[in-house]
Structures are given as structure tokens and as C-alpha cells.
Amino acid sequence: MSKIKKVAILGVGHMGGSLSLALRDKFPEVSTWGYARSKKSYDKLKRIRVLNRVERDLKKVVENADLVVLALPVEVIIVYFKRIIPFLKKEAIVFDLGSSKGAIEKSINKCLPKGVSFVGCHPLCGSEKSGAEFSKKDIYQKATCLITSSPQSKATETVKRIWEKLGSKVIFISSQRHDKFLSYLSHLPHLISFSLTDGFSKDHLKFSLQSFKDLTRISLSPASVWAEIFLSNKGNLLTDLNNFMKILKKFENLIKKNDKNKIVDLIKKINTKQKHLS
Amino acid sequence: MSKIKKVAILGVGHMGGSLSLALRDKFPEVSTWGYARSKKSYDKLKRIRVLNRVERDLKKVVENADLVVLALPVEVIIVYFKRIIPFLKKEAIVFDLGSSKGAIEKSINKCLPKGVSFVGCHPLCGSEKSGAEFSKKDIYQKATCLITSSPQSKATETVKRIWEKLGSKVIFISSQRHDKFLSYLSHLPHLISFSLTDGFSKDHLKFSLQSFKDLTRISLSPASVWAEIFLSNKGNLLTDLNNFMKILKKFENLIKKNDKNKIVDLIKKINTKQKHLS
Numbered sequence: 001m002s003k004i005k006k007v008a009i010l011g012v013g014h015m016g017g018s019l020s021l022a023l024r025d026k027f028p029e030v031s032t033w034g035y036a037r038s039k040k041s042y043d044k045l046k047r048i049r050v051l052n053r054v055e056r057d058l059k060k061v062v063e064n065a066d067l068v069v070l071a072l073p074v075e076v077i078i079v080y081f082k083r084i085i086p087f088l089k090k091e092a093i094v095f096d097l098g099s100s101k102g103a104i105e106k107s108i109n110k111c112l113p114k115g116v117s118f119v120g121c122h123p124l125c126g127s128e129k130s131g132a133e134f135s136k137k138d139i140y141q142k143a144t145c146l147i148t149s150s151p152q153s154k155a156t157e158t159v160k161r162i163w164e165k166l167g168s169k170v171i172f173i174s175s176q177r178h179d180k181f182l183s184y185l186s187h188l189p190h191l192i193s194f195s196l197t198d199g200f201s202k203d204h205l206k207f208s209l210q211s212f213k214d215l216t217r218i219s220l221s222p223a224s225v226w227a228e229i230f231l232s233n234k235g236n237l238l239t240d241l242n243n244f245m246k247i248l249k250k251f252e253n254l255i256k257k258n259d260k261n262k263i264v265d266l267i268k269k270i271n272t273k274q275k276h277l278s
Numbered sequence: 279m280s281k282i283k284k285v286a287i288l289g290v291g292h293m294g295g296s297l298s299l300a301l302r303d304k305f306p307e308v309s310t311w312g313y314a315r316s317k318k319s320y321d322k323l324k325r326i327r328v329l330n331r332v333e334r335d336l337k338k339v340v341e342n343a344d345l346v347v348l349a350l351p352v353e354v355i356i357v358y359f360k361r362i363i364p365f366l367k368k369e370a371i372v373f374d375l376g377s378s379k380g381a382i383e384k385s386i387n388k389c390l391p392k393g394v395s396f397v398g399c400h401p402l403c404g405s406e407k408s409g410a411e412f413s414k415k416d417i418y419q420k421a422t423c424l425i426t427s428s429p430q431s432k433a434t435e436t437v438k439r440i441w442e443k444l445g446s447k448v449i450f451i452s453s454q455r456h457d458k459f460l461s462y463l464s465h466l467p468h469l470i471s472f473s474l475t476d477g478f479s480k481d482h483l484k485f486s487l488q489s490f491k492d493l494t495r496i497s498l499s500p501a502s503v504w505a506e507i508f509l510s511n512k513g514n515l516l517t518d519l520n521n522f523m524k525i526l527k528k529f530e531n532l533i534k535k536n537d538k539n540k541i542v543d544l545i546k547k548i549n550t551k552q553k554h555l556s
Contacts, residue, residue, distance in 0.1 A: 124487060184482045185490040192470060192493065194548045195525040199518070200555065204462045209402060212463040214492045215470065219552045223545035227538050234533055240477070241530055245523060247473040252519055255512055260505050267501035270472045274497045277478065 004158075008065035009034045009051065010058075010080050012041075014127060015097050016071030017050040017135030022166045024052070025137045035061040050135045062087040067162075070096040074228040078107045081118075090115035093155045097121055099182060099225075100233040101148045101175035117155030120148035120175060122182075123168060128220040141167035148175040183236035188244060190226055191237070193219040282436075286343035287312045287329065288336075288358050290319075292405060293375050294349030295328040295413030300444045302330070303415045313339045328413045340365040345440075348374040352506040356385045359396075368393040371433045375399055377460060377503075378511040379426045379453035395433030398426035398453060400460075401446060406498040419445035426453040461514035466522060468504055469515070471497040 007023055009016045012034040020032040034051040035058055036042035045054040055061045062068060062084045070077045077096050088094070094116060098104050101120045108118050125143035127134070145168040149156050160170045173181075196212075197219035230237055254263045285301060287294045290312040298310040312329040313336055314320035323332040333339045340346060340362045348355045355374050366372070372394060376382050379398045386396050403421035405412070423446040427434050438448045451459075474490075475497035508515055532541045 181482050184478070185487045189474065189487075189489045189493045191526070191529055192474065193489070194545055195522060195529060196467065196470065197548045197552050197555070198525050198544070199521050200462070200551060204459050209463045209467075211467045211471070211496050214495060215467045216552060216555065217492060218489050219548055221545075221549075223542045223549060226545055227541040230529075230533050230541060231536055231538060234536075238530065238533060241526065243477050244473060245526060247476050248469070248519065248523060251469055251473060251508075252516065255508050255516060258509055258512075260509060263505040263508060264501045266476070267472055267499075267504055270475045270497050271499075271501060273478060274475050274494060277475070277494065 004030060004066040006030070006065045007032045007067045007069065008061045009069045009071055010061070010084070011070065011072035011076070012036070012045055012051065012132045013071065014130050014132065014134050015123070015139075016069065017048075017132035018137065018139045019069060019071060019097075019166075020050050020052075021135050021137035022140050023162075026165050033061045033065065045132060048133055048135075050132055058084060059087045064089055065092060068092055068094045070094065070098075072096070072098075073225045074098045074100055074104065074232040076228075077104050081108055082111060085111065085113055088113060088116050091117075093117045093119065093158060095119040095121045095159050097123060098232075099126070099186065099229045100179050102179045103232045105148065105175045117153060118149070119153075119156050119159040121159065121163070122146040122148070122178065123163070126221075128218050130222040130225070138167075143168045145170050146173050146178055147171070148173060148178050179233050180236050183233050183240050187229055187233055187237050188240045190218055190221060191230065191241065192244070193217070194226075282308060282344040284308070284343045285310045285345045285347065286339045287347045287349055288339070288362070289348065289350035289354070290314070290323055290329065290410045291349065292408050292410065292412050293401070293417075294347065295326075295410035296415065296417045297347060297349060297375075297444075298328050298330075299413050299415035300418050301440075304443050311339045311343065323410060326411055326413070328410055336362060337365045342367055343370060346370055346372045348372065348376075350374075350376075351503045352376045352378055352382065352510040354506075355382050359386055360389060363389065363391055366391060366394050369395075371395045371397065371436060373397040373399045373437050375401060376510075377404070377464065377507045378457050380457045381510045383426065383453045395431060396427070397431075397434050397437040399437065399441070400424045400426070400456065401441070404499075406496050408500040408503070416445075421446045423448050424451050424456055425449070426451060426456050457511050458514050461511050461518050465507055465511055465515050466518045468496055468499060469508065469519065470522070471495070472504075 007030055009020055023030050023032055031052040033053045034045055036045050036054050036056050042056050077098050105120050112118055123140055123143050123145040125139045145163045147170055151172045163170050193216055197216045285308055287298055301308050301310055309330040311331040312323055314323050314332050314334050320332055320334050355376050383398050390396055401418055401421050401423040403417045423441045425448055429450045441448050471494055475494045
């Protein structure tokens with residue numbers, strides 16, 4: 001990290017803002033620069049002081065940056081990467097925080113300028129909260145950070161060391177496996193949670209039932225972010241959703257037939273699975 | 279409560295055991311008697327000391343009891359109620375803790391002996407843990423307790439005062455509304471959680487993703503209890519499950535069509551709903 005002086009952050013929301021605070025905490029010599037697209041977000045970022053510098057000029061933010069962080073929604077990551085290519089210095093390292101990786105990796109590798117390195121990262125510490133005002137310097141501590149780029153490259157090694165300094169545990173995984181695994185463990189649960197909240201009507205009295213609260217907490221997650229995640233991991237998600245609906249149908253049929261023994265057997269099998277999981 | 283000296287508890291698991299501890303704490307003059315069906319559970323209940331007395335003879339437990347608590351799975355509540363009829367003293371008050379109420383109320387009202395009162399209760403503080411060894415005296419504190427019997431009867435008034443003394447907030451609700459409401463806020467979430475855990479395979483690496491953990495926590499809930507709840511509230515649950523699958527299908531179609539704008543609109547609407555809920 002001795003060479004890294006300037007870090008550019010594009011997309012200063014909860015994740016990007018927290019990353020700035022964490023970097024400033026652990027690397028006092030680093031200066032974090034954030035890009036604000038609108039006057040409104042510029043004013044907010046100035047006010048909440050999570051960055052060393054806020055600029056509305058993309059060129060100013062990116063030029064001479066040793067490290068560029070794309071803390072943006074999945075589709076926007078690709079759009080902004082293309083936009084900053086002319087400003088990237090040689091030997092700059094770019095990494096993202098996107099929740100699905102295959103599509104990003106494919107698009108970025110097609111237009112990666114010579115000398116610039118891209119490292120795909122996904123720290124598993126998202127929150128249903130969005131907005132830089134919720135930034136906290138310790139959200140990456142004890143989090144797992146998945147890196148989908150080759151562990152052999154020098155840039156990947158640098159990025160790995162940064163995450164480890166922030167307290168994260170780094171795991172290398174291919175982008176294919178990442179997307180398959182995230183589909184089941186995060187994208188499908190979000191889709192389920194959204195759907196359960198959607199079906200809530202005024203007929204259901206409002207009591208605090210912990211089970212319902214647990215299942216619907218993440219349905220507060222931001223719409224544009226999640227629409228893009230769903231579409232960028234479409235193949236895996238549709239397969240998982242289909243299998244999930246088959247299991248619901250299995251329960252439905254057993255309930256219709258009043259087949260108590262088979263329902264008990266099925267839940268017992270699930271209980272055992274859950275014990276291994278927790 | 280001045281008249282209540284002996285309380286009989288049938289079904290000493292997590293809920294029944296905790297009720298015994300809570301009653302002994304708040305009503306020191308009351309003696310709690312628990313029924314153990316097997317030698318094994320008799321030995322366990324003796325060892326963990328959550329009750330004043332443990333008996334394997336149902337008659338001994340129930341005779342002369344002022345209050346009889348049926349802390350059993352839904353279907354078993356009806357079976358045991360019929361079995362204890364000959365032992366119930368005149369003016370005994372019987373209440374249950376079942377998670378669905380319509381079927382129990384209907385069956386018990388058909389065979390209720392003269393002088394005996396039945397009060398349907400459902401304290402909303404269940405847990406995925408089962409077993410009397412997890413009993414805690416404070417689980418009913420600050421919990422909501424739904425009572426589905428008429429608030430006008432003297433027995434209901436007594437039972438209400440007991441719950442309030444244990445720190446619960448009592449709400450009166452008809453058994454029909456109770457079952458409709460519980461179907462959506464508890465029974466469907468459990469069915470969803472079981473199904474999500476069922477689909478987990480070894481292909482999915484094991485990381486600690488909070489969203490997945492939240493959605494699968496309750497899939498540890500006991501099989502026989504939940505099979506009976508599902509069947510005893512079949513009508514409401516099948517309707518809710520069907521509607522839920524329609525919403526999943528809606529998401530599926532929008533994802534298939536890459537209709538980002540409509541997905542964003544749908545999630546935004548859901549975000550607003552969730553804000554009102556939490």
C-alpha cells in the first residue's frame with residue numbers, strides 16, 4: 001500500500017461511504033475522492049464528511065488515482081468504467097463491489113486498457129439501508145470479501161492486502177461459482193422477501209411476529225440496485241426460483257392431501273439440514 | 279387469582295415449561311403440576327425442575343386443578359381435552375396455547391362439560407427451539423397474547439388477568455380473524471423458510487449471509503408441531519400460498535422479459551409497504 005495515495009470512489013452510498021471511512025481509518029496517508037453526480041448529492045457528501053474530497057467533475061476524481069472503486073449498482077459499474085477509461089492513469093487498479101460478477105467481468109475485460117488492472121470484489125456485508133449518511137467505518141471488519149479475479153496477479157494481491165487490513169476475510173472464487181452461490185443465498189432470498197411483503201394487506205393486523213419480521217426485513221433493500229442484480233444474474237436466479245416453487249408445490253400437494261406423515265418427514269429432513277447450516 | 283391453587287400443564291415443552299416458571303415466579307401460592315407421557319420425559323422433567331410436581335398419571339395431574347393448560351400441538355389439544363373430561367373438576371378453567379384456533383374451538387365447544395370453561399389463547403412468543411430444557415420465565419413478558427374467546431365471560435376475565443400479570447399484552451380477536459392473520463404472518467413464513475432450506479445443496483458454499491440466515495432461522499421449528507399447524511389452518515394457508523406463488527410468478531415474468539422499469543416500480547411499491555410495517 002506504500003504506493004497508494006489517492007483513492008477515487010464512484011458511487012458514494014452506504015458501501016462506498018463506509019469504504020472511505022474504513023480506508024481513512026486504516027491508511028491515514030490515503031486521500032479519498034468521491035464523485036457526486038448531482039448538486040444535491042454534492043451538498044450532502046460535503047455535509048456528512050465521509051470523504052477527503054468531493055468533486056462533480058469525473059476527470060478530477062479519477063485522474064492520478066492509484067485505486068478506483070466502483071461502488072455502484074451492477075449495470076452502472078460497466079457504464080462508468082467505460083466513461084472513466086480516458087482518465088485512468090497507467091497502472092491504476094480498479095475494483096468493484098458488485099453483487100453479481102460474471103456480467104461485469106465479461107464486459108470490463110473486453111475494454112480494459114493496457115496497464116490498468118481490474119479486480120472483481122464482493123464484500124458480504126450489504127445492508128437493507130442505502131445512503132452515505134449510514135456509513136460506518138467498521139462494516140468490513142470480520143466480513144467475508146469474495147474476490148473473483150485470479151489470485152496470481154500483482155493487482156489482486158494488493159487489493160487482497162487492502163481488504164485484509166480493513167479486517168475482512170478474503171476468499172477467492174470464480175465468478176461463475178460466485179453468481180451461482182449468491183443467487184441461492186442472497187438474490188432468491190431477496191426476491192422471496194419482496195414477494196412476501198408485497199402480499200401483505202390491510203386485512204392482516206399488524207402485530208410483531210418475529211418470523212414475519214425476519215423474512216421481510218430485507219424487503220427494504222433499494223429498488224434500482226436489486227432490479228439490476230436480478231437481471232444481471234438472471235440465469236441462476238430463474239433456475240433457483242423455479243426449484244423453489246417446486247418445493248412450495250410439494251408442500252401444497254401434501255397439505256391438500258392431508259398427508260401429515262409425509263409433511264412431518266419432509267420437515268424433519270429440513271430440520272436436519274438446518275442444523276448443519278447453523 | 280385468589281382461588282387458583284393448582285395448575286395442570288399438559289405438554290411441558292418450551293412454551294409449557296416457560297409458563298410454569300412464569301406462574302411460579304408471579305404467583306408463589308400456585309402449584310404447577312405437569313404430565314409426562316413417557317418414563318424418559320418424566321425423568322427429564324424431574325431433573326430440570328421447571329414444575330412443582332411431575333406425574334405420569336393424567337388423572338392425578340388434572341383432578342382438583344383450578345386451571346388446566348393445554349400446551350400441546352394443535353391436533354393433540356383436542357385428543358387430550360377429550361381424555362381429561364372425566365377428571366376435570368366443576369368450574370375448572372381450561373386454556374390452550376395453540377397456533378391455530380378455529381378447529382380447536384369448534385371441537386372443544388362440542389364436548390365441553392357443564393361448568394367447565396374453555397378459553398382459546400395464543401401467546402405470540404414461540405421459538406424455533408423446542409423442549410422444556412429451554413424454558414425461561416420471562417418469554418411471556420412484553421409478548422402479545424391473543425385471546426379468541428368472548429371477553430364477556432368470567433373465565434376469560436380470569437385468564438386475561440393471568441396473562442397480564444405475566445407481563446403480556448392481551449388482544450381479543452375472533453378465531454376466524456386469528457387464523458386468517460396467523461396464516462399470512464406466521465404459517466406461510468414457516469412454509470417458505472422450510473422450502474428455502476430444503477433447496478439448499480452442497481453446491482452452495484457455506485458463508486454467513488445474513489439474508490439467508492434470517493430467512494431460514496425458523497426452519498429449525500419442530501416437524502410434528504408444524505405439520506399439524508399447516509393442516510389445521512389449511513384453507514387460509516393454501517389461499518395465501520397461492521397468492522404468494524402468483525407474486526413470485528410476476529417477478530419471474532418481469533425478469534424473463536428484462537423489464538427493468540417494472541421491476542423497479544414493483545420493488546419501490548414494496549419498499550413503501552415495508553416502511554409502514556417496520
